[in-house]
Every structure is written in C-alpha cells, then in structure tokens.
Amino acid sequence: MSDNEIINPELAQCEVHGMTRSAFILRGALAAGAVYGTTAVAPFVSQALAAEESGDVGILNFALTLEYLEADFYNVKGKSLALSGEARKYAREFGAEEAAHVTALSAAIKQLGGKPVAKPTFVFPATSEKTFLALASVLENTGVGAYNGAAPSLKSKQVLASAGSIVQIEARHAAAIDLLIGKSPTPNEGFDKPLMKAEVLSAVKPLIKA
Amino acid sequence: MPSPTRSDQAMREPAEEGSPQPAGIVERLVRDDVDRKRFLKMAGATGAASFGAFVLAACGSSSSSSSGKSAATATTAATSTASSSTGDVAILNYALTLEYLESEFYSKVIAANLFSGAVGELLQKFGSQEDSHVTALKAAVSKLGGTPVEDPHGKFPIKSATQVALLAYTVENLGAAAYLGQAAKIQSPEVLASALAIHSVEARHAATLGTLVKKSVTPQGAFATPAEMSTVLAAVKPFLG
Numbered sequence A: 001m002s003d004n005e006i007i008n009p010e011l012a013q014c015e016v017h018g019m020t021r022s023a024f025i026l027r028g029a030l031a032a033g034a035v036y037g038t039t040a041v042a043p044f045v046s047q048a049l050a051a052e053e054s055g056d057v058g059i060l061n062f063a064l065t066l067e068y069l070e071a072d073f074y075n076v077k078g079k080s081l082a083l084s085g086e087a088r089k090y091a092r093e094f095g096a097e098e099a100a101h102v103t104a105l106s107a108a109i110k111q112l113g114g115k116p117v118a119k120p121t122f123v124f125p126a127t128s129e130k131t132f133l134a135l136a137s138v139l140e141n142t143g144v145g146a147y148n149g150a151a152p153s154l155k156s157k158q159v160l161a162s163a164g165s166i167v168q169i170e171a172r173h174a175a176a177i178d179l180l181i182g183k184s185p186t187p188n189e190g191f192d193k194p195l196m197k198a199e200v201l202s203a204v205k206p207l208i209k210a
Numbered sequence B: 001m002p003s004p005t006r007s008d009q010a011m012r013e014p015a016e017e018g019s020p021q022p023a024g025i026v027e028r029l030v031r032d033d034v035d036r037k038r039f040l041k042m043a044g045a046t047g048a049a050s051f052g053a054f055v056l057a058a059c060g061s062s063s064s065s066s067s068g069k070s071a072a073t074a075t076t077a078a079t080s081t082a083s084s085s086t087g088d089v090a091i092l093n094y095a096l097t098l099e100y101l102e103s104e105f106y107s108k109v110i111a112a113n114l115f116s117g118a119v120g121e122l123l124q125k126f127g128s129q130e131d132s133h134v135t136a137l138k139a140a141v142s143k144l145g146g147t148p149v150e151d152p153h154g155k156f157p158i159k160s161a162t163q164v165a166l167l168a169y170t171v172e173n174l175g176a177a178a179y180l181g182q183a184a185k186i187q188s189p190e191v192l193a194s195a196l197a198i199h200s201v202e203a204r205h206a207a208t209l210g211t212l213v214k215k216s217v218t219p220q221g222a223f224a225t226p227a228e229m230s231t232v233l234a235a236v237k238p239f240l241g
Helices: A042-049 A055-080 A085-111 A129-153 A156-178 A197-207 B006-016 B025-031 B033-048 B054-063 B070-080 B087-111 B115-144 B161-183 B187-210 B229-237
Strands: none
Touching: A055 A085, A055 A129, A055 A156, A055 A197, A055 B033, A085 A156, A129 A156, A129 A197, A129 B187, A156 B006, A156 B087, A156 B161, A156 B187, B054 B115, B087 B161, B087 B187, B087 B229, B115 B187
C-alpha cells in the first residue's frame, strides 16, 4: 500500500483549522516512501528517526498526542453521532482502550522525568457512521505505522515493551474497523509499514485545531 | 481504564464451557487452564493498573515467576534465559519456527476447503502473508550469518470450520504475544523494525479471527500481554510433527 492510501482521501478532504502546533513543525521532506519490500523490513526507519530530536520522552509525547486524538475521536466524536451496532460497540470499547493508553503514556513520561504534552483541541470531520468509520480506519492504521516507525528509536527497553503492547492493540482496532467497512484488515499485506514522524503528522495535522 | 471483566470473560469462555473433552490438541490449546489463568492474571493486573504501561512491564515480571522472566525484563535477561540460544539469530529462528507452523496450518486449512467466499479468501490471504514472513525471516537469519531452522512440518487437527477458526484465533493470538515477548530483547534496530512490522500483522490476523469466532478483538483489553518463548514453545509443542 502506498502512503497515499494511508494518508487518505478522508483526511485530504478535511478542512485545515489554523496553525499546527509548534511541536509539530515538519522538518524536512516526507520520506519519499516505501523503501519497503517483503524482506527489506526497513533499515531506514531507525536512521530516520534517530535524526529527530526526540529521545524517549519526545517519542512518548508524540504517541500521547496520537492517543489523545484517538481517545477524543471515539469518546467525544463517537458519542456525538448516532452510531449503531458494531460501530457503536467498537467506539465504546476502543475509546476506553485509547483512554487507557493516554493514562499509561502520561505516567510513563512522568516516570522518565518528562512533562506530558497538553491535550490539543481536535476537530473531526465525521458527520455520519460511514465517515466516522472511514476516519477511524485512517487513525488506527496511522497509529500502527507511527508506533512501528518510532519504536526502534526508543532507548529504554521497558518503554519499548510498553509501546509494543499498545501498538498490538492499535493493529487489532485497525483490523476490526477495516473488516467492518469492507476493507482489507491487512492493508500492508504481510508487513506493516512503519511511518516516519513527518508522515504521521501530515495525516493527523488537519485534525488538530489548536 | 476499561475494567478487566470483559477480557476475562472473553478469555474464560472456552475454558469454562468444557466438560472434559477428548484431549485433542485444539482443546488443549484453547482450554489450557493453567496458561489461561496465568494470562488472565497478567491481563487483570494490567487492567487494574491505572498508572500505566510501566506497570505492565513490572506486572509481567512479578506475576509470571512460574513461567520464566517477563518479556519486559529486557536485554540482560534475554542473554541469560532459558532457551540456550542467544541473540537476534536465535530470536529470528524462533519466530521462523512459529511462522512455519502458521504457514503450514493455513495451507492445511485451505486444502481442507472448509471455508468459502469472503472468509475463505481472508484465510488464503493470511496464509500467504505467513508464507511471506517465512521468506523474510529466513533471509534475515541468513543475512545475520545464521542458519535458518528447518521447517518443523506442523501437524494440526482439521475437523470443522468452527474448530479451525477457533484454533486460528488462538494461534494468531499466541503469535502476536510471542513477537511482543521478544521485542525488547532484540539487539538490532533493523531486526526490531522487521519484527514489529510482522507483529502488528499477526495482531490484525488475531483480531480478524476474533470477529469470525465472535470473540473479543482485544481479549486482553488495552494492553497486549507478551508471552515468553518457553510458554509459546510449550503451547505449540503438540503441533510439532
């Protein structure tokens, strides 16, 4: 799957509200892409990330922002829409799990002596169950790529183990949502593509209002 | 935090429904009560731990004392634990063994022709993805100067669509837990990136099968539990030819 499919039409159509947060300033061009074959499972990833400023606290804060986004998406946006059946069930379950990730990441950041970032204000363009689920698919799949891309740069093995236990849940969410909307639960086939920070940002920044 | 109740129920169901059955391999794996309880204990501890992911790691190591070290106890532990093998090559060969089993499993399932339509296509897709994992892992082992392990030619009970789907769900959950259990022990960032790219695909498979068998897509709640190499190898032992 190409980047264009992950960072996808639902998001391209989003209205961009104001400036992105300073922490989200893009540095450098998007990595032109998928140097990513069946066996070539991504030597470039860690190098790309190592070049970024972050360190474990920075990576965790980045993850925290994504989890805030997902939690608000399910728990605020999801509740504001008349979801039914599986969509409603997933929104509830997954929303609770994303909220648990927020709590866990905040605690981990503090434990490392860092300061958890504040929750941004989000704006979600979903207006129906259909658009809600389409956006859910984008967010969850982006989340998987974000964790997979960032994890090799983590210094602490403990943080890595925690990130691993979270990304597995994001992948499960992504598959369930994709199945529900008739998409492949494995959009990247056998190997999930790690996303670099810039790629993740380009996917989510239209949703960040302030 | 979600209450651990939901995941408890999801995990417990198969264990409790059972009057003693012929101790087939499936039943053993699906109903392995000892394993299940340990899983539940870990999952429960995690669910209750409102203070986070670090606790997850900590709980893993304290509550699994009967089964060896926690996955989260990182590299130093990795080099000294049980499996007589060390380093990334050993981890990759372990993963390769599991992938051989999964690959064989799906090919037997497909050959048995128990599924048609969309489900059949999904299982076929998953099977070919497991094949691609085998190829990638073999290449990775060779690239690191190691010798890829032989295909164990797994044996699986293929009885009915329901039984097979349930077994697949169990196997994929185990596979996801197995990768998660190794992540923090891998030395090379490239190997880690590879393992992670596969790990989340196993998770996608597990979730998909969860929907097919009407079980939770996230049976452990918000934080997936890692499984130790020794635990996983014991679980798959009945399948090794």
